[in-house]
Amino acid sequence: MFRPVRIPRLSSPLLSRAPRTSQRRGVAGTTPEQPTNALGTLPTSSSPITSKLHFFNSVTSGEKQIPTYRVLDGAGQPIEGAEVPEIDKALALKMYKHMVQLPILDETLYNLQRQGRISFYITSYGEEAAVIGSGAALAPDDEVLAQYREQGALLFRGFTVDDIMNQCFGTYLDSSGMGKQMPAHYGSKEFHWHTISSPLATQIPQAAGVGYAIKRDPNRRGKNCAVVYFGEGAASEGDFHAGLALASTIPTPTLFIARNNGFAISTPSSEQYYGDGIASRGPGYGVHTIRVDGNDVLAVYAATKEARRRCIEEGRAVLVETMTYRVGHHSTSDDSFAYRPRKEVEDRKRLDNPIMRFRLFLEARGWWSKDEEAALVKGFKEEVGAAYKRAERLPKPPVAEMFSEVYGGEMPWNLREQKEELGRLIRKYGRTWEPWRAELKKHKGEGKEFLD
Ligand SMILES: Cc1ncc(C[n+]2csc(CCOP(=O)(O)OP(=O)(O)O)c2C)c(N)n1
Numbered sequence: 001m002f003r004p005v006r007i008p009r010l011s012s013p014l015l016s017r018a019p020r021t022s023q024r025r026g027v028a029g030t031t032p033e034q035p036t037n038a039l040g041t042l043p044t045s046s047s048p049i050t051s052k053l054h055f056f057n058s059v060t061s062g063e064k065q066i067p068t069y070r071v072l073d074g075a076g077q078p079i080e081g082a083e084v085p086e087i088d089k090a091l092a093l094k095m096y097k098h099m100v101q102l103p104i105l106d107e108t109l110y111n112l113q114r115q116g117r118i119s120f121y122i123t124s125y126g127e128e129a130a131v132i133g134s135g136a137a138l139a140p141d142d143e144v145l146a147q148y149r150e151q152g153a154l155l156f157r158g159f160t161v162d163d164i165m166n167q168c169f170g171t172y173l174d175s176s177g178m179g180k181q182m183p184a185h186y187g188s189k190e191f192h193w194h195t196i197s198s199p200l201a202t203q204i205p206q207a208a209g210v211g212y213a214i215k216r217d218p219n220r221r222g223k224n225c226a227v228v229y230f231g232e233g234a235a236s237e238g239d240f241h242a243g244l245a246l247a248s249t250i251p252t253p254t255l256f257i258a259r260n261n262g263f264a265i266s267t268p269s270s271e272q273y274y275g276d277g278i279a280s281r282g283p284g285y286g287v288h289t290i291r292v293d294g295n296d297v298l299a300v301y302a303a304t305k306e307a308r309r310r311c312i313e314e315g316r317a318v319l320v321e322t323m324t325y326r327v328g329h330h331s332t333s334d335d336s337f338a339y340r341p342r343k344e345v346e347d348r349k350r351l352d353n354p355i356m357r358f359r360l361f362l363e364a365r366g367w368w369s370k371d372e373e374a375a376l377v378k379g380f381k382e383e384v385g386a387a388y389k390r391a392e393r394l395p396k397p398p399v400a401e402m403f404s405e406v407y408g409g410e411m412p413w414n415l416r417e418q419k420e421e422l423g424r425l426i427r428k429y430g431r432t433w434e435p436w437r438a439e440l441k442k443h444k445g446e447g448k449e450f451l452d
């Protein structure tokens with residue numbers, strides 16, 4: 001969990017130098033100048049002919065990187081020239097509360113995995129603003145295809161802590177996948193959250209397809225968009241390019257949100273791309289693009305809201321790159337201090353803490369106080385503690401459910417065969433062999449659907 005500390009104004013050397021996540025190895029050529037004399041165009045394109053032998057590798061003019069949009073400084077105050085997005089107290093507090101809730105939930109579930117009580121977990125430490133700021137700017141029925149580190153946006157929609165626990169413990173009340181998925185692979189028809197799939201980037205072209213389905217549906221066209229979250233690491237997959245190409249050539253309301261958190265497990269983003277981050281790729285596909293300070297919740301909110309508006313009004317893809325930093329280990333299968341200095345992480349937590357930046361903003365407006373903070377944290381800790389104890393006591397789903405609802409429609413022949421075979425084995429060993437008896441006891445109904 002983050003420790004709240006007063007953070008200095010943005011004169012800190014750590015924040016004033018270009019963050020490691022957006023560093024380039026050198027910009028060699030700037031965008032070409034437009035020819036001053038009219039030499040015409042090629043017959044097949046409107047590209048003006050030039051006599052200059054000029055190579056380029058930048059999407060900005062001058063040897064500059066794409067700028068990063070920011071509203072709040074490191075101390076939570078609006079920066080010079082920034083327009084604070086229209087946000088009322090109720091929404092601001094809802095966003096803040098979810099930002100505070102997320103690391104409490106993460107800490108509990110991370111520790112439960114360390115104790116061997118769940119098999120896996122993945123935290124969002126440090127990315128609370130990127131996830132909640134963007135999630136808050138969407139309509140509750142926009143279709144979301146997330147990567148795996150965005151559960152904060154799902155909670156924001158109304159998924160409960162109990163829902164999270166039932167999924168992570170794989171209980172019979174798991175509404176995401178009826179106990180079939182690894183922990184942290186949430187899904188919800190009710191909240192328009194497509195089930196997380198582990199293979200990276202598969203959700204990106206799928207999102208372009210969902211955008212296309214929305215475009216074809218007269219009830220949703222002009223009303224909703226498909227939203228896809230992915231890491232900068234996932235953006236190295238071919239699927240990223242397939243998804244952007246699809247959404248730009250067959251225009252669809254698809255909103256691409258890259259979480260550039262500096263790492264893909266142990267691979268730093270400096271080894272992930274040579275160009276100017278993920279944002280530089282948007283113009284290549286003719287897609288409206290913005291880069292935003294991912295630790296500034298108001299900037300992420302404003303950028304996503306405007307991105308969504310363009311997406312829906314123009315029916316075209318938009319790309320948002322949120323610059324943030326993964327403060328936690330990649331997952332419970334990782335020890336990040338094997339590949340990055342502990343001090344770097346401690347410095348980031350202390351100097352650019354997204355929760356603290358927003359809290360200072362709220363306090364300055366008189367919308368939040370120390371006492372309210374203490375009560376909120378206490379309440380969340382109690383809620384999360386009670387929810388995991390409830391889930392831990394619940395049985396796993398009935399054994400026969402292992403085979404149902406894997407696919408829509410009729411059960412395919414191979415699953416029917418496997419189900420029959422399991423039934424034979426349970427009837428043979430289920431009552432007599434202790435390891436099978438013990439295993440069956442963990443399931444609701446104890447396998448009786450096969451025994452009777
Ligand atoms: C196709 C594929 N390759 C590799 C992996 C293993 N893997 C899981 S997460 C991950 C890193 C992804 O990094 P990024 O997209 O930046 O997201 P982040 O974890 O930083 O949020 C990798 C390599 C995978 N799940 N799928």
Ligand SMILES: [Mg+2]
Nearest residue numbers: 231232263264
């Ligand atoms: Mg990453």
